[in-house]
Amino acid sequence: MVLTCAEIDQTLGLLLLREMQPFTVYATGSVRGILLGDNSMFQMLHRSAGQVRWQDVTPGVPFEVEPGMEIEAIRLPGGYPSYVSAERLAQSRAEEAVVGLAIRCGGRAVLFLPGLPAIDGALMERMEQSDLLLLDGTFWSDDEFIRVWPEARTARAIGHLPISGPGGTLERLAGLRRPRKIFIHINNTNPILDEDSAEYRAVREAGWDTGWDGMTITL
Amino acid sequence: MVLTCAEIDQTLGLLLLREMQPFTVYATGSVRGILLGDNSMFQMLHRSAGQVRWQDVTPGVPFEVEPGMEIEAIRLPGGYPSYVSAERLAQSRAEEAVVGLAIRCGGRAVLFLPGLPAIDGALMERMEQSDLLLLDGTFWSDDEFIRVWPEARTARAIGHLPISGPGGTLERLAGLRRPRKIFIHINNTNPILDEDSAEYRAVREAGWDTGWDGMTITL
Numbered sequence: 001m002v003l004t005c006a007e008i009d010q011t012l013g014l015l016l017l018r019e020m021q022p023f024t025v026y027a028t029g030s031v032r033g034i035l036l037g038d039n040s041m042f043q044m045l046h047r048s049a050g051q052v053r054w055q056d057v058t059p060g061v062p063f064e065v066e067p068g069m070e071i072e073a074i075r076l077p078g079g080y081p082s083y084v085s086a087e088r089l090a091q092s093r094a095e096e097a098v099v100g101l102a103i104r105c106g107g108r109a110v111l112f113l114p115g116l117p118a119i120d121g122a123l124m125e126r127m128e129q130s131d132l133l134l135l136d137g138t139f140w141s142d143d144e145f146i147r148v149w150p151e152a153r154t155a156r157a158i159g160h161l162p163i164s165g166p167g168g169t170l171e172r173l174a175g176l177r178r179p180r181k182i183f184i185h186i187n188n189t190n191p192i193l194d195e196d197s198a199e200y201r202a203v204r205e206a207g208w209d210t211g212w213d214g215m216t217i218t219l
Numbered sequence: 220m221v222l223t224c225a226e227i228d229q230t231l232g233l234l235l236l237r238e239m240q241p242f243t244v245y246a247t248g249s250v251r252g253i254l255l256g257d258n259s260m261f262q263m264l265h266r267s268a269g270q271v272r273w274q275d276v277t278p279g280v281p282f283e284v285e286p287g288m289e290i291e292a293i294r295l296p297g298g299y300p301s302y303v304s305a306e307r308l309a310q311s312r313a314e315e316a317v318v319g320l321a322i323r324c325g326g327r328a329v330l331f332l333p334g335l336p337a338i339d340g341a342l343m344e345r346m347e348q349s350d351l352l353l354l355d356g357t358f359w360s361d362d363e364f365i366r367v368w369p370e371a372r373t374a375r376a377i378g379h380l381p382i383s384g385p386g387g388t389l390e391r392l393a394g395l396r397r398p399r400k401i402f403i404h405i406n407n408t409n410p411i412l413d414e415d416s417a418e419y420r421a422v423r424e425a426g427w428d429t430g431w432d433g434m435t436i437t438l
Binding site for chain 2 (some may be wrong): 006008012018019020034038039040041042043044082083085086088149
């Protein structure tokens with residue numbers, strides 16, 4: 001298991017794996033601190049001697065998860081979840097809050113970016129050299145969440161570039177030719193989930209697929 | 220939402236209700252302390268002003284959840300989950316660890332006992348006066364969990380009377396006539412989940428049903 005941040009939707013499922021099967025959790029030291037230090041339920045993942053091994057990950061330093069499969073965490077400019085206490089924030093490193101994953105195996109390159117706050121030149125270059133891009137498709141528009149819930153913030157303010165609009169991912173990545181492109185982490189407010197919508201047609205016509213639970217991809 | 224203990228399987232689903240819908244969580248003060256005090260993710264349930272109201276429950280003191288529906292928490296002799304720290308245990312009251320619920324509405328009485336460590340005379344009397352009994356069906360036999368996972372403990376040691384065997388719930392409750400009887404909280408090791416099994420036939424022949432997700436009961 002490789003964690004990209006400490007958000008509930010990226011980490012809570014770990015607790016469903018408690019008790020029996022041994023496995024390794026790869027996460028930055030700061031994310032591990034939030035889960036194991038401030039959420040005692042995560043103790044269930046290492047009470048049984050040897051069930052779970054936690055392995056610290058440093059952005060920019062590749063690690064091997066099994067022979068021939070290498071992963072590198074890519075630092076992204078996102079912040080920590082809003083549930084994290086001020087004391088814990090003071091102990092956490094800014095560069096360990098949100099990462100993407102560059103996965104290399106059998107000569108193929110995959111980019112896994114479920115939460116993408118921004119795209120810089122280095123990341124664009126990685127995208128151009130990848131075979132598969134699994135990209136943050138949380139929101140179609142920047143104000144989408146606010147329209148259903150006035151207390152919410154904009155997509156960009158919570159670390160997600162929207163798909164549409166100026167500077168959105170459809171526009172920014174229109175020139176990307178090499179990778180297969182799939183939107184993942186799609187929020188239930190996002191109209192691309194409706195295959196009869198104009199928004200779904202727009203992403204399909206721009207060369208994107210939308211992911212689904214249980215999807216299998218052969219590279 | 221009424222919590223009967225702080226076990227992960229009884230509390231984690233609350234986090235899936237975060238953000239929008241307002242609701243009240245009823246729990247003992249000790250269970251609230253474990254969730255809100257030691258698991259920062261549960262802060263997501265009251266960050267948005269007014270989403271969730273936490274209401275302390277005292278075993279033996281009935282409370283009204285809506286007009287005409289009254290609930291009483293019944294003290295049961297179970298302990299706190301193994302993830303709870305020694306410091307938190309020292310601050311927690313033994314009588315607030317595990318409760319059952321007696322629900323009264325429209326002249327009908329329901330007993331909800333998903334974790335039942337023992338049956339005393341007072342509880343037996345409540346059972347005899349109820350219209351519906353939703354009972355701990357975690358394990359068929361006392362050593363069932365150990366047989367698939369040697370590090371586990373017996374059913375009784377983790378707060379669950381088994382269904383079968385001497386002192387098991389089938390035997391103890393064989394004379395119970397008034398309530399409809401349904402086993403709930405059935406572990407995936409329990410053979411009664413297989414409707415072709417001898418164990419399933421045994422509970423059916425003893426007058427018990429087994430619950431399922433989405434079950435609707437009219438009293």
